[in-house]
Amino acid sequence: MLTWMAILIFIISYGLIMSEKINRALVAIAGGVLLLLTNVYEWKDAFTHYIDWETIALLFSMMVLVAITKKTGVFEYVAISFAQMVKGRPVPLLIGTAILTAVGSAFLDNVTTVLLFVPILLTLTSQLNLPAFPFLLTTIFSANIGGTATLIGDPPNIMIGQAVKHFTFVSFLVNLGPVVVIIFVFTLGGMVMLFRKQLKYEKDKAKALMQLNPSSYLKKTPMLYQSLSVMGLTMVGFLMHPIIHVELTTVAVCAAVLLLLLTDAEASSEKIFQEVEWVTLFFFIGLFMLVGGLEKVGVIDEIARGMMWLSGGDLPMTSLIVLWSAGILSGIVDNIPFVAAMIPVVQELQGYGMMNIDPIWWSLALGACLGGNGTLLGASANVVVAGLAASANHQIPFLKFLVYGIPVLLFSLLVATIYVYFRFLVPFLS
The missing domain is CATH 1.10.287 (Helix Hairpins)
Incomplete structure (x- = not known):
């Protein structure tokens, strides 16, 4: 019942x-x-x-850091400088922001990256009178694809890295990096082809942009230097995570508290807390509770074990079933609890005579991370972007996202299937 x-x-x-x-x-x-x-x-x-309080605390801390840093005008400075580099041309702007988002998601994490980039994107689209949706959609896809490449890029990879002790930052990059690049290039090409007609170049807007002085947007007060310093230290902390073994959430919380203390005279903590995306945070809490219900009654465990039963213990079949199941289901129930349920199941396979189960781990990582592009609820980065966009009066409708997300998901899984087969499974077939 x-x-x-x-x-x-x-x-x-x-x-x-x-x-x-x-x-x-x-x-x-x-x-x-x-x-x-x-x-x-x-x-x-x-x-x-x-309720994954680590994810909630990480999001809250990064929202605080972004809210304080935004008051210094640095996002406007970066946005205008970057737009001037591409001379206000929409297509190069879309390509450039996608590449920066993907790289940032790989070497920081995708949630942090979108929290930093979306305010810049919204500033740019407003300045150039461009539709925000193509840029926001491309940012989500780029963040999830880029985050797939490394140990710290997406929460499922962090969980898998903790479960498999011989997996390192480099092993993730070497094993998943090549397919991520292929998927990213084709996905970005598809986005450009789909939206190029909407991305109209307006000479007047571009000319006005080129005449702006980016430095004039900077508020050169102590808060500017304090914000940049703390943000820089936070990024270093994220990058040093595999070496210093301090959790990403701990780094983010410490940074947020430090910056609040340093800037309290200029930016009241009460006002900063008012600018936090509370709707997004409470949505995450509710989503974790909903998925927790499925986890409590054993639905997710049964799905995971059903996948193993279907494969009949065959390694290549198991790997491909895990890849596609993780990709499709992660778009529905969120990839974090799904991976949490799958990890002990995959670990049990060694007891059934499978000595080298690394291909299954890589399939799980690819499926779970790439599956986040399927729906607006598929990954943390998606929800964060939607929340930030909504606060700026740029709604991302669930069904509209689905129209683009499903094809990207299916294409990604198809490419990942070919890659996994030839890279990891062919040796087991001979």
């Missing part, structure tokens, strides 16, 4: 979120409360097991 209750609440909540008739955060939280009322789980379970 509880199993069907959890499934029903999840389906209804997901349908209401897709309809966008009610605030998505309210729907997600209401669904979570219904799970509590129907005794699917208790508050203690929700708070200690199902």
Whole structure:
């Protein structure tokens, strides 16, 4: 009974979120409360097991850092300088921002990258009178694809890296980097072809942009130097994560507290907290609670074990089933809890005679990370971009995203299948 209750609440909540008739955060939280009322789980379970407070704390901390840094005018400075480099031409601007987002997502993490880049993008599109949707969509795709390449780029990779001790930052880059580059290049090419007619070059806007002095937007007060210094230290902390073994969330929280203390005289902490995207944070909390219901009643575990049963213990078949299942399901239930359920299942395979299960791990990483592009709820970066865009009156409709997200997902999984087959599985077929 509880199993069907959890499934029903999840389906209804997901349908209401897709309809966008009610605030998505309210729907997600209401669904979570219904799970509590129907005794699917208790508050203690929700708070200690199902809500990923590390992700919430990381998002909150980065939102604080961005909110303070935004007041210095540095985002406008970077946006205008970059736009002037490409002379205000929309297509080069789209390509350039996509490359920067992908690289940033690989070497920082995709959530942090979109938190930094989206304010810049919104400034640019407003300045050049360009539609924001193509840039926001391309940013989401670039963030998820770029984040797939490294250990720290996407939360599922971090989880897999912690579970498999011989996987390092370099091994992720070497094994996943090549296919990520291929998928990114073709996806970006597709975005350019789809939106090139909408990206109209307006000479007057471009001319006005070229006459601007980027430095005039900078507020050269102590807060500028404090913000840049702390942001720089935060990035270093993220990059040094594999060496110093300090959690990304810990680095972000420390940085946010430090910057709040340093800038309290110029930017009141109360006002900064008001600028945090609380709707996005509460949506994440509700989403974790909804997926937690499925996890509590064993639905996610059954899906994971069903995948293993279908493969019959065959390594190549198992790898490809994991790749496609992770890719499709991660777009529905969020990739973090799905990977959490899959890790112990994959680890058990060694007990069934599979000695080298690295191909399955790489398939899981590719499927879970690339699957985030399928729907607007598929990855943390998607939800963050949608929240930031909505706060600037640029809505990203769920169904409209789906029209572009599904083809990108299917193409990515097809390329990843070919790559996994020839790179990892051919030796096992001979």
